[in-house]
Amino acid sequence: MPATQPAPDRLNDFVIKFANVNGTGSASANTLIMKAIFRSGVPVVGKNYFPSNIQGLPTWYEIRVSADGHQARGGRVDLMLAMNIETYARDVKEVAPGGFLMYDSTWPRSALLERHDITVLGIPLAKLCNENFDGVRNRVLMKNICYAGALAALVDIDLEIVRALVTEQYAKKPKLADANLKAIELGYRYAREYLPCPLPLRVRRLDRTAGHVLIDGNTAAALGCLYAGATVGAWYPITPSTSLMDAFRGFCERYRVDPATGERNFVVLQAEDELAAIGMVVGASWNGARAFTPTSGPGISLMNEFVGLAYYAEVPCVIFDVQRVGPSTGMPTRTQQCDLLLCAYASHGDTRHVLLFPADPGECFTLAVAAFDLAERLQTPVFVLSDLDIGMNDWMVPELAWDDAYRPDRGKVLSAAEVEQLEKFQRYVDRDGDGIPYRTLPGTSPKAAYFTRGSGHNQSGAYTEDSAEYQQVVDRLTRKFATAATLVPKPVLEGPGNRPVGILSLGSCDGPIREALGELARRGYALDYLRVRGFPFGAEVEAFLAGHERVLVIEQNRDAQLKSLLTLETAVPKHKLHSILHYDGLPLTAQFVTDAVVAALGAGGRRAAAAV
Numbered sequence: 001m002p003a004t005q006p007a008p009d010r011l012n013d014f015v016i017k018f019a020n021v022n023g024t025g026s027a028s029a030n031t032l033i034m035k036a037i038f039r040s041g042v043p044v045v046g047k048n049y050f051p052s053n054i055q056g057l058p059t060w061y062e063i064r065v066s067a068d069g070h071q072a073r074g075g076r077v078d079l080m081l082a083m084n085i086e087t088y089a090r091d092v093k094e095v096a097p098g099g100f101l102m103y104d105s106t107w108p109r110s111a112l113l114e115r116h117d118i119t120v121l122g123i124p125l126a127k128l129c130n131e132n133f134d135g136v137r138n139r140v141l142m143k144n145i146c147y148a149g150a151l152a153a154l155v156d157i158d159l160e161i162v163r164a165l166v167t168e169q170y171a172k173k174p175k176l177a178d179a180n181l182k183a184i185e186l187g188y189r190y191a192r193e194y195l196p197c198p199l200p201l202r203v204r205r206l207d208r209t210a211g212h213v214l215i216d217g218n219t220a221a222a223l224g225c226l227y228a229g230a231t232v233g234a235w236y237p238i239t240p241s242t243s244l245m246d247a248f249r250g251f252c253e254r255y256r257v258d259p260a261t262g263e264r265n266f267v268v269l270q271a272e273d274e275l276a277a278i279g280m281v282v283g284a285s286w287n288g289a290r291a292f293t294p295t296s297g298p299g300i301s302l303m304n305e306f307v308g309l310a311y312y313a314e315v316p317c318v319i320f321d322v323q324r325v326g327p328s329t330g331m332p333t334r335t336q337q338c339d340l341l342l343c344a345y346a347s348h349g350d351t352r353h354v355l356l357f358p359a360d361p362g363e364c365f366t367l368a369v370a371a372f373d374l375a376e377r378l379q380t381p382v383f384v385l386s387d388l389d390i391g392m393n394d395w396m397v398p399e400l401a402w403d404d405a406y407r408p409d410r411g412k413v414l415s416a417a418e419v420e421q422l423e424k425f426q427r428y429v430d431r432d433g434d435g436i437p438y439r440t441l442p443g444t445s446p447k448a449a450y451f452t453r454g455s456g457h458n459q460s461g462a463y464t465e466d467s468a469e470y471q472q473v474v475d476r477l478t479r480k481f482a483t484a485a486t487l488v489p490k491p492v493l494e495g496p497g498n499r500p501v502g503i504l505s506l507g508s509c510d511g512p513i514r515e516a517l518g519e520l521a522r523r524g525y526a527l528d529y530l531r532v533r534g535f536p537f538g539a540e541v542e543a544f545l546a547g548h549e550r551v552l553v554i555e556q557n558r559d560a561q562l563k564s565l566l567t568l569e570t571a572v573p574k575h576k577l578h579s580i581l582h583y584d585g586l587p588l589t590a591q592f593v594t595d596a597v598v599a600a601l602g603a604g605g606r607r608a609a610a611a612v
Contacts, residue, residue: 012042012067014201015074016151018081019091020144022050022059026083029144030061032165033151034394038214039161041206043069046214046394047587049334058087067206071360071395072512075589078201079155081147088112100199102150104143121195123150128186133179142183149187156198158205159188213399217390218294220361220400221320222247224368225292226255229408230318232291234269234280236299239333240388241322244294274299278306278319285310285317286452288441290372290408292318297339298327300346307381308347311477312455314428314437316375316411319343320368320384322391325585334585335388337507340561343383344535349455350474354382354484355535359510360390362397367533370489373409378484379439387556389508389587412438419445427461428473435480481536488534491541495528501601502528502548504541506562508587509554515590520597527552527597532562537570545572552600554580556588 016033020026030046037044043066050059064074082091082103089112095101097117103109105122113120125146129139152162162184170177191197222244225233235245245268252266267284271277277293284291295303300321310317323339326332343355356371358364367384375382419425419440425448428437437459440448450461458469459476494514495502505513510531517529530544545551545566555562560579567574580596582588 009200009202010078011202011204012065012206014065014078014155015076016063016065016079016081016155016201017077017091017094018061018063019084019087020059020061021084021086022057024144025141026059026144027061028169029148030063031394032145032148032162032169033157034063035165035214036152036157036161037063037065037203038209038396039165040158040203041209042067042203043071043206043208043212043396044214045071045396047073047389048393049586058084065203067208069208069396070511070515070590072515073587073589075591079151079199081151082113083144083147085110092118100154100201102147102154104147119196121154123147123187123190123195125150125187128190129183132182132186138179142179145180145183146187149184149189150191150195151187152184153188153191153197154195154199154201156202156204159184209396211399212396214394214396215361215400216243216392216394217358217361217364217386218244218322218392219247220397221294221358221364221368221384221386221391222251223400224365225290225318225372226251227365227402227406228290228369228372230290230292230372231256231265232267232269232281232284232289233293234271234277234284234291235293235295236271236274236277238274238296238299239329240324240392241294241296241299241320243392244320244322274302275306278303278310278317281317281319282306282310282315285375286313286315286442290318290376292320292372294320294322296322296324297342300339300342304347307353308349308351309454310381311347311351311353312349312457312473313452314379314439315381315452316372316379317381318368318371318375318384319381320386323385323387331585333388335508335556335587336583336585337385337387337509337556338558338561338583339385340555340557340565343385344565346381346383350477352481352536354378354380354488356382356384356489357506357533357535358384358386358390359507359531359533360397361395362400363533364390365400367489369406374484374487376413377409377411377487378436378480379411380480380484385507387508393587412436414438414440414444414448416445419448422447425450426459428457428459428476430459430476430479433479434483435476435478436483437476485536485538488536488538490538491533491544492531493528493540493544494531495526497528497544497547499526499528500549501552502530502544502550503552503554503597504530504532504544504562504566505554506532507556509556509593512588512590512593513554516593516597519590519594523594523598525597525601535565535569537566541566542570542572545570545576549576550578551576552578552580552597554582554588554593554596556582558583 047062106126256266458464
């Protein structure tokens with residue numbers, strides 16, 4: 001059914017959304033289209049919205065095509081591929097006026113697809129596959145590949161690029177490659193013959209993806225662990241962090257196996273629960289290995305006891321928290337930034353931890369390396385907080401770069417010779433005034449032996465219940481936290497830094513905010529923007545807060561956790577901070593940021609924001 005209003009021409013600027021059934025193999029077809037657009041030189045990003053529980057439930061995948069390279073969720077749907085009859089009513093409502101919806105017309109079209117302001121395109125996918133392929137499972141799988149071929153015709157993707165990708169993917173399985181190529185051809189030919197090809201939504205070749213890769217944050221973080229020299233990983237599976245350890249194991253199998261002997265120079269352990277996993281990491285780190293665990297909020301909750309032990313015993317370890325909405329399955333496994341306070345003060349007693357906030361997969365790689373260096377230099381747990389949007393979605397980022405001159409920063413580790421020169425080894429003495437003591441690795445020297453315990457030790461490492469000795473230790477830990485503020489990655493400032501109103505945020509909010517800044521500038525709002533990359537907050541954050549009359553704090557949680565940290569850990573007057581909160585489980589959009597900023601500032605705010 002044609003739309004009453006023709007769709008506007010949208011070259012390299014549109015959103016495709018796939019509505020599928022979990023477990024049908026649709027992911028391969030959807031990512032095939034994304035990769036083909038990327039190979040066309042057009043910037044693209046993929047967002048996955050999937051159930052974490054059982055096969056057969058609805059799943060959605062969204063591709064944003066953006067010549068300008070925007071990586072945030074688009075906030076609108078221009079072309080919907082409705083492949084799940086159970087979600088027709090929802091899917092048809094999401095299509096923007098003037099947009100398009102494609103569905104499997106093998107069966108009579110449901111009345112739920114009736115909309116007079118969009119164009120509905122039918123293609124008999126099941127019929128085509130039933131006539132050309134044998135086996136129920138094979139037909140289901142090929143139906144997805146068939147719609148990928150039809151979509152290539154509709155949005156004008158070069159078919160040779162699609163064919164090349166299929167051939168590469170199944171290079172070692174020629175029969176499977178032939179079947180996929182046949183399905184692609186079936187969909188492509190049908191669309192070209194019976195559907196209006198190409199649509200106004202079209203891919204036109206550019207050269208804006210050179211020097212970039214498509215990668216998800218969990219894979220990039222795993223690669224960062226490998227390059228940082230991590231040899232021990234322990235974890236308990238939990239969405240959305242499991243793929244981080246899967247990727248690390250894969251990299252180690254490829255690069256950490258002695259080619260001559262077959263000996264594996266790494267250990268990957270699946271523990272019985274998250275508490276056991278962090279216990280293994282603490283033990284391995286105490287022995288001198290670089291060790292880590294990936295988890296999410298529910299896992300952090302279970303790890304608290306051993307995190308406290310590592311903090312007070314000053315054992316370096318790295319924890320990746322791929323944040324999600326909350327406990328249980330389904331909606332709780334959507335994206336959110338809701339573990340900031342949990343990680344900052346994890347465990348019981350007076351504990352404060354170092355946190356790093358990557359904004360995209362590229363920073364997942366670099367900050368993974370930084371996390372291990374900081375953990376060993378500071379002798380403390382370090383948390384890397386990404387989220388589901390970063391961790392499990394495909395982003396276009398600059399090619400990951402590496403300096404071969406890099407050497408791990410092991411911090412203050414004494415050798416046997418250095419221990420012998422000491423009159424007496426005292427594990428927790430601050431010799432340099434930075435709050436960081438000197439440590440030894442097990443077996444270094446009998447002279448450096450001590451009993452590792454939690455908060456009940458003195459500066460020599462001996463057991464104590466003396467109040468003054470206890471306070472001496474925790475006061476030094478406070479000094480060490482102040483040192484950490486000078487070592488964490490510096491925040492990133494956009495703007496001159498002297499405007500009356502500023503935005504402060506972190507993590508995956510970055511892309512939507514930077515995109516929104518352009519639109520806000522066109523409307524007359526001139527704002528500074530500071531992206532925090534580490535906690536504790538350094539002098540740059542304090543200066544930004546002090547230098548602006550008003551600061552809009554944008555974050556993805558209900559309870560304004562970043563704002564809470566700022567009020568707790570800096571000197572900023574609370575009245576200066578205004579929260580903009582997004583917490584529906586979906587990634588933030590630039591439109592949401594734009595609307596919220598305009599609502600917060602109003603017309604008077606526009607004049608104030610523009611004044612310098």
